[in-house]
Amino acid sequence: MTTPFPTATILGYPRIGAHRETKKALEAFWKGSANREDLDSALAQVQKANLTRLQELGLKEDYAIPASFSHYDQVLDAVRLFTAVPSRFASSLGAEGLLSLEGYFDLARGTAEQPALELTKWFDTNYHYLVPELSETTEFRLNTAGLFAQLDIADEAGVKLRPQVVGPLTFLLLAKAADDAAEGFTPISRLADLLEEYESLLAALAERGFAWLQLDEPALVTDAALAASGLDEAGLAELVASTYRRLSAVEKRPALLVTSPYGDLGANLPALAESGIEALHVDAVSAHYGSRLAEIFDGAHESRPALVLGAVNGRNIWRADLAAALKALDGAGQVAAIATSTSLQHVPHTLTGEDHLHEGLRNWLAFADEKVAEVLTLAETLRNGAASISAEVEAATVALAERERARGVHVPEIRDRVAAATAQDAAFERASAQVRQAAQKSLNLPELPTTTIGSFPQTPEIRKQRAAYRAGAISQAEFEEFLRAEIASVIRLQEEIGLDVLVHGEAERNDMVQYFAENFDGFDTTVNGWVQSYGSRCTRPSILWGDVKRSGEGLAGEAFTVPWISYAASLTEKHVKGMLTGPVTILAWSFVRDDIPRADTAYQVALALADEIADLEAAGIRIIQVDEPALRELLPLRAADQAAYLDWSVGSFRLATSQVADSTQIHTHLCYSEFNEIFASIDGLNADVTSIEAARSRLELLADLPSSFDRDLGPGVWDIHSPRVPSVDEISELIAAAREGVRQGHLWINPDCGLKTRGYAETRASLENLVAATELARSAQTTGVGV
Numbered sequence: 001m002t003t004p005f006p007t008a009t010i011l012g013y014p015r016i017g018a019h020r021e022t023k024k025a026l027e028a029f030w031k032g033s034a035n036r037e038d039l040d041s042a043l044a045q046v047q048k049a050n051l052t053r054l055q056e057l058g059l060k061e062d063y064a065i066p067a068s069f070s071h072y073d074q075v076l077d078a079v080r081l082f083t084a085v086p087s088r089f090a091s092s093l094g095a096e097g098l099l100s101l102e103g104y105f106d107l108a109r110g111t112a113e114q115p116a117l118e119l120t121k122w123f124d125t126n127y128h129y130l131v132p133e134l135s136e137t138t139e140f141r142l143n144t145a146g147l148f149a150q151l152d153i154a155d156e157a158g159v160k161l162r163p164q165v166v167g168p169l170t171f172l173l174l175a176k177a178a179d180d181a182a183e184g185f186t187p188i189s190r191l192a193d194l195l196e197e198y199e200s201l202l203a204a205l206a207e208r209g210f211a212w213l214q215l216d217e218p219a220l221v222t223d224a225a226l227a228a229s230g231l232d233e234a235g236l237a238e239l240v241a242s243t244y245r246r247l248s249a250v251e252k253r254p255a256l257l258v259t260s261p262y263g264d265l266g267a268n269l270p271a272l273a274e275s276g277i278e279a280l281h282v283d284a285v286s287a288h289y290g291s292r293l294a295e296i297f298d299g300a301h302e303s304r305p306a307l308v309l310g311a312v313n314g315r316n317i318w319r320a321d322l323a324a325a326l327k328a329l330d331g332a333g334q335v336a337a338i339a340t341s342t343s344l345q346h347v348p349h350t351l352t353g354e355d356h357l358h359e360g361l362r363n364w365l366a367f368a369d370e371k372v373a374e375v376l377t378l379a380e381t382l383r384n385g386a387a388s389i390s391a392e393v394e395a396a397t398v399a400l401a402e403r404e405r406a407r408g409v410h411v412p413e414i415r416d417r418v419a420a421a422t423a424q425d426a427a428f429e430r431a432s433a434q435v436r437q438a439a440q441k442s443l444n445l446p447e448l449p450t451t452t453i454g455s456f457p458q459t460p461e462i463r464k465q466r467a468a469y470r471a472g473a474i475s476q477a478e479f480e481e482f483l484r485a486e487i488a489s490v491i492r493l494q495e496e497i498g499l500d501v502l503v504h505g506e507a508e509r510n511d512m513v514q515y516f517a518e519n520f521d522g523f524d525t526t527v528n529g530w531v532q533s534y535g536s537r538c539t540r541p542s543i544l545w546g547d548v549k550r551s552g553e554g555l556a557g558e559a560f561t562v563p564w565i566s567y568a569a570s571l572t573e574k575h576v577k578g579m580l581t582g583p584v585t586i587l588a589w590s591f592v593r594d595d596i597p598r599a600d601t602a603y604q605v606a607l608a609l610a611d612e613i614a615d616l617e618a619a620g621i622r623i624i625q626v627d628e629p630a631l632r633e634l635l636p637l638r639a640a641d642q643a644a645y646l647d648w649s650v651g652s653f654r655l656a657t658s659q660v661a662d663s664t665q666i667h668t669h670l671c672y673s674e675f676n677e678i679f680a681s682i683d684g685l686n687a688d689v690t691s692i693e694a695a696r697s698r699l700e701l702l703a704d705l706p707s708s709f710d711r712d713l714g715p716g717v718w719d720i721h722s723p724r725v726p727s728v729d730e731i732s733e734l735i736a737a738a739r740e741g742v743r744q745g746h747l748w749i750n751p752d753c754g755l756k757t758r759g760y761a762e763t764r765a766s767l768e769n770l771v772a773a774t775e776l777a778r779s780a781q782t783t784g785v786g787v
């Protein structure tokens, strides 16, 4: 264990490829248009290109580059590495009882017989991992094939890669009990068994001559780890200490680096520091360790791990304030290495090619490659002192000062408006639910009103026309003409089906957040700024860099959804919903400025939306939906921080929606959420009607609905994530369940989510069944049967 830890490193690098080569290779393989050999060679190329680039950038020390490539997901990699395969996937195991790459894809994507492992959010990021399913009989077995294949590719390229694996505690704390596990089984109860496999892994790596291993333990910065382990803070810290004491006691092993991205280790910090590991990474960006680091790493303790300071933000896209980073470095005690705070998997590859970005913006940014350079710059000071990087510090300081002064970053009128609005309670309040419900009787809605969530199928034709418009092949007028025809046909379809509250179908929107980014000041979009969401799926978040208002003249700017909604409304006697994306979701799915509190940005977005809502109302639209599918996404990992977040997230929704007439009905839509936590949020949002994803769980969530709940609710009765058409009977059953749970007169009938990923055939058939089932339920209600 004499190889020193490199002085500069990253916790992980994007694996989607600079031009999404990984995505393309995987999807071609899954489609059958490429064979395994094609896949392997395409992905080896991506990995080699990444290594070459990182070395060129300067990560040249041995073990500076982690083995962070993955064919799908890092947690699933650990499932394969330890053969932690649930029995329902037994047939995906190969002859030796191990998981091949093909079997690995079975777990990721599901098979004809088995749905995939559950996909869920990775801490408070927009990345999603696959949830391991364990039981008391899961037979762990070490299978190094996948990990070694990656290390071999690096060997060929002459790079000494640092093996990287999800740590044992995080693996078990993120896992869930398999369906066939005994009542009361908890994954963490398998720790001792799993550690045997980690011990074998250490031996196998030592055998191959690896001097370092990175074990990622982000679960140790969350309060969810307490619930998952059933321990209190001290109990968990003791478990952490004993786990790593045990691994450190393995005789022939690589030195251990334990990482703790996304937050504060709390009591687990001293536990890890005293456990015998050789290096400990802390996230010095999202945690404020203050003097706690210096107390442990002050140089007097020989037996302490090397401190790897995560000083460069790995998950935002802003250029580092190097002067501030130097200060943090100064206060941290004896720092052995500089790292990113998290893996760089959360940011795009590079700024190279993003030349169209607004004015100075490019100079304020750092994507993955630029962040590597920042890490190297800071690491330089470990050898040569702070003065050695004074030119770089100066350049960063100048860029930051320019950013602060740049046009649009600080718009006094917008700041004043937010300050004035948020100073009054009235800006967040509406009349009581009862008063509103009385005023909304004039909407003349039937019992059990039917509606959809907003989008209709985004057909290949729509995508083709949008691409033609963007490429300049058709004019704006031609494109708009096309969109109007599309809207007319969506309205006609809904009238034929007999839905009650109609939508315009969102054909003009490429994406529910980017569309707003394009119509607001303060945003910019990238051409190639893709980040992995899960597996081969990538998103291209917009960059929220300045103060926000609607684009166009004046502080209020110009309406942009109104022309489409009004056009749709002009084609029908029925109500057409105005459709907006809420402030929290706009923030959650964008890269957000780091120079002012998120709450302030959320309130700016809220007021821009309030302007659009006022214009929709003025145009005669009486039902307005503000979607907040991401409401819970940014929820802090530590309970102590959650109240402040809920205050501004819920507050910004209310600021956007509270200035309407009592007779205007505000809807919201929530999906991808933890159901048990959701009703308090729904109440807080103070919307009149909430549609919520529920079909897959067969409306289980209604069991948690408080009896005092007196708002309207539309639990989804059609799972739109699959192309299956639900029968009238199936929908009737769900409606019956919904009527048990929701107060009479307050139930809406709708699908789970928007229909943009569906085709028209299944959309029409499913909605017809939904309307038929609703009519059956209505007649049962009037005759008193089944109520």
Ligand code: MET
Residues within 6 Å of the ligand: 453, 454, 455, 512, 579, 627, 629, 669, 671, 753, 754, 755, 756
């Ligand atoms: C992810 S929530 C989607 C809501 C949006 N209105 C749609 O129908 O697509």
Ligand SMILES: [Zn+2]
Residues within 6 Å of the ligand: 453, 629, 669, 670, 671, 752, 753, 754
């Ligand atoms: Zn949704």
